[in-house]
Amino acid sequence: MTGNTLGERFLVLSFGESHGRCVGVVIDGCPAGLPLSMEDIQRELDLRRPGLSLVTTKRYEEDKVELLSGVFDGYTTGAPICALIWNKDVDSRPYEKMRKTPRPGHADLTAFLKYGGYNDWRGGGRFSGRITATFLMAGAIAKKLIRHTLGMEVIAYSIEIGGIKAKELSDNKIKRLRYSNEVRCADLEAAEKMKMKIMEELSKGDSVGGIVECKVLNVPIGLGEPVFSSLESDLSKALFSIPAVKGIEFGIGFGASRLKGSECNDPFSVKEGKVVTLTNRAGGILGGISNGMPIVLRLSFKPTPSIRKPQKTIHLDTLEEVDLIVPGRHDPCIVPRAVPVVEGMVACVMADHSLRAGQIPPIIKR
Amino acid sequence: MTGNTLGERFLVLSFGESHGRCVGVVIDGCPAGLPLSMEDIQRELDLRRPGLSLVTTKRYEEDKVELLSGVFDGYTTGAPICALIWNKDVDSRPYEKMRKTPRPGHADLTAFLKYGGYNDWRGGGRFSGRITATFLMAGAIAKKLIRHTLGMEVIAYSIEIGGIKAKELSDNKIKRLRYSNEVRCADLEAAEKMKMKIMEELSKGDSVGGIVECKVLNVPIGLGEPVFSSLESDLSKALFSIPAVKGIEFGIGFGASRLKGSECNDPFSVKEGKVVTLTNRAGGILGGISNGMPIVLRLSFKPTPSIRKPQKTIHLDTLEEVDLIVPGRHDPCIVPRAVPVVEGMVACVMADHSLRAGQIPPIIKR
Amino acid sequence: MTGNTLGERFLVLSFGESHGRCVGVVIDGCPAGLPLSMEDIQRELDLRRPGLSLVTTKRYEEDKVELLSGVFDGYTTGAPICALIWNKDVDSRPYEKMRKTPRPGHADLTAFLKYGGYNDWRGGGRFSGRITATFLMAGAIAKKLIRHTLGMEVIAYSIEIGGIKAKELSDNKIKRLRYSNEVRCADLEAAEKMKMKIMEELSKGDSVGGIVECKVLNVPIGLGEPVFSSLESDLSKALFSIPAVKGIEFGIGFGASRLKGSECNDPFSVKEGKVVTLTNRAGGILGGISNGMPIVLRLSFKPTPSIRKPQKTIHLDTLEEVDLIVPGRHDPCIVPRAVPVVEGMVACVMADHSLRAGQIPPIIKR
């Protein structure tokens, strides 16, 4: 398999560049018979669309999805599904100037060296945040698939931005409130503070990072293929594809290293005839396999590397140190727009593993 | 690909069970011409061998590696390499009793349900820590390959156990001291305290977790295949295959969420004619691609789930709650034995990506 | 991997339907730095375009390729390349009538059953000959890659149509003449007879089959990954994806079963300092690995299943036997249009194996 493909049975192939003609995705392996409309995909895309507010980047893109194949008469056909959005609001001039002065914290230098200078550098090319729109399109289809066939639900939300933490809330509250504000945080009080923190750092020409939590609800028991395709393995692989992610933890996560075994093990019990655990420090996964409890994971996002403050870099031709001021339009905080992307990538992995475990049939009956 | 395979070009297939005939591994894709002896593998295996001391489990296994194929006249041939160790010191009786009462924190229940009760439950079967010996055998070959061809080195070491933290040390000190003590910690003072902490909890019938840090030195620029096979993606996928890992972070990791962009970006500079970064908060990876700086990652390990304290579980036939006391021999702390396993898995990924990026040729010339 | 992907390192993903919005392809794994223009692809597409003459189908499609990604400033970037052609001249009405009466020799019935009736049946959907345009687009890029980097050349041509056989000709003559006539046969006398045979059967409402031979010239020694990814294995896998292929043979092929060992073995010799074989009954492949001699293979194509003569089929609702007359526009012989498609698929496999064997670097230097 090559670098731009993800998944074994719900295969996602992402293509396109930030300032090229389009960004798109092909999904191969989606079963026949899933009701699917453009609206199913558009709804998700709209959640990350730039240009919505002061909080996010000012680049404006309509980002209207087109479905090129694999759907017929409102249902998936079992053939590959190609979906894309065209690039329209493109101004590559600021990038022209920076070509020889790689931006700190960005992939400019590594991409240049890996591809011998042939990479499309305009707007970050393949390394632009815009590529996550292709993750969202695939994720929208995966979400529909796992919800329609298994009732699974994926919810992500900001729990920390710029050092401001949200308080814990019930799943229902999270479901209802997470998209009600620009920072995608269900704790509305914290959301307001996060927004102010972002605006404050933006005014200083700086940026902030944060933490996104994600849960999967109604997970069937038995997903995950040990030993190398455990759920944790495949979820982390997919999620580290999102730019700016620097860490991931499941359940108790890094806290586990400070607990004793007697505190960390989740006791088994029975509830309504089903085996459950009384706590969920495992985050819904034991031995790499889902145990029926909600899957819980957290992702650390670094602050947007594009800032207006001057930074030290070098000129690729002269190898002299230069001061760089990154021009253009940028999110002062990636986290809010990453939230639906996290949901999408998690949904892709859950769809893939549901198919691998035989939980979703090759044809979805009407 | 199936669940027991890892890698694209340096393919690792793990097989065997804890109390079956053997645990073994086949590597397909190792280039021809690599000098390889049984000692290269035995040395690594010896680093995780149980029964060495009070600190680790009392099961005694000689764990003598056998090379069944793929090596001829002291060199790899380009054909698949099969290596295995036979199981000898096996007593399955304690597990017989626990069959219907899944151990909290273990894969007993999920394995039982996923495989319809057909799984080999003796000693945890495929979910035993003993399976990591197969990771080590593959890792030993990968280590040899990347060191011999590219001079790459992988070093892992405990930095926290049972809440006791080691201080930061130079790479040279770490290389020299990490295997000098039973807890695999280069800070000898902390090592002593960690050991005492482990003994203390063992005496109470409990267990502790910890954190392992791993660095890769002398990494060529350009490893990693965006967007879905980034180095972070493939390293995390491989490392979550190690039982008890609950979190991973690269470079600044979860700390990134509390920094500003101006603090988090690594400024570029030039040193001895090569582009470097003045700090390494990125952990050696930008845009999913190695930037030539050391790769730095940390893993959180939960405490050993097998403890002597009574725990709540249920009986699978009656679904009644029962108290379980886990018998048998167990590590009070997994971390020390996990250290060489982490090195092995990281080496496998680095070997795979070095091959994918064309940094290692298909034939290694004498 | 899923059903619509081919190749390990030069990955081809085909999408689209005959009467949907487009047919397209994504290639992932093409090295950076290959000069590539739309003309490179258009030239190949034009060789199979329908509507050129009486001999082929009358459906008219402009088939103008669009390059959506992966090429920048005239060179490949190392990112996925998406190419597609839009569907324009589409009339789905004849297929509407036949929906419940599967056409003998076609995939109507098997596609209906495999996909539970959700498949796009218009114009054969994914099973239309039009899908081979996606093979051609991928093949055009593969051809350019292996010619530009290794000087490899792929030539296919008709050697038998409707029972009329061409005589053997030199590679040079074949290169020059194979596309000079509508039946893609380098023996011009035979070509004329083949054409007349096709017209004769067309006038009777019938169709004919034939044999295509393909050679690969200037093949480097050492391509092919034993034991399961031998060159023969991967070439045959790719070529059986072309609709209507019912047999393949390499070198002496089915004739081998009637020879003695002493007649069949190719003696080794030396020519201009290089090891060669004096004959080429092996078809350029020994032990699954290229030996530097031209690769030679032949494919048997069945006659076009769409004929105007009445045929027996059944009605899917009533399960009663009915007589079917297939309406619409169809090739009376698939072979001529298949010729460039064979070249394309062979080129894809040669590109994939050249990359796997390390014969093509990850960056093509200017």
Added chain:
Amino acid sequence: MTGNTLGERFLVLSFGESHGRCVGVVIDGCPAGLPLSMEDIQRELDLRRPGLSLVTTKRYEEDKVELLSGVFDGYTTGAPICALIWNKDVDSRPYEKMRKTPRPGHADLTAFLKYGGYNDWRGGGRFSGRITATFLMAGAIAKKLIRHTLGMEVIAYSIEIGGIKAKELSDNKIKRLRYSNEVRCADLEAAEKMKMKIMEELSKGDSVGGIVECKVLNVPIGLGEPVFSSLESDLSKALFSIPAVKGIEFGIGFGASRLKGSECNDPFSVKEGKVVTLTNRAGGILGGISNGMPIVLRLSFKPTPSIRKPQKTIHLDTLEEVDLIVPGRHDPCIVPRAVPVVEGMVACVMADHSLRAGQIPPIIKR
């Protein structure tokens, strides 16, 4: 994926060398709950065991299978199954002499060049016919799986050897008689002539080729994943891994090129409530998908390249032409021993595709 792996969900990884310690195989992806004993595998191995008679090679190997993993209490566990046979009757001296004079018709030269001389040349190493024992072991498990769950049956048999053709027989006769004689031919009269032909050529120091036919009975409708993983594609890929195969055809095969459409199409009809075709020129596959009719394919085998007659080759050091007389023990005809190997490889592909199409569940219920 690497060269020594086959299949997507029923993954076969072959390892070992002719004169190394063993030849073996790991299968990953076999569902849990399949009853499996060593006898199931031994029975198949015995069908190709050398040393049985004058007709086949005189090397004697007991070839007693050992099951190292994946089977517990008589059932598969869902974990990888490792099976191997140890090499015992090994005399590598004759090969020592031939190291620098590659045998015509063998992989000696291509293997030497591909692996830079590091390949294990003893007895042909990875290119020995003995490697097909690993295909048989995998095939035995696949056969059991598809018969136990779906009632599918795979039967192969010689239909031509040294120019002597068998007559067509009923499936029942073939099932009963094909293994009743040393040439694996169900037409007993022809079998006798084939045997005499082989002995005659053996006495002259020569060898003969032949044709094997294979049928799969009770195939469920809907196996095969278009467009690139059609049944024909994956069967041919697997079968070209068998040494000496030079051609494959399905159903009417190469004969298709001489038929008209009206003669070649199989008319649909209904029999006992099921859709069938009145003829089976398609060989059970339409559009790459099984149509429920028996799958029928034929393979051309070249004569054994190892003959006692002197042959022309070159010396690798001096590049001078030399006469070579191949010493050692060799089959004068590969075909009889290839027959069970063909069955095994076909079974592996049918198992893989049955899993891919969801026809075999992940757990086989008692």
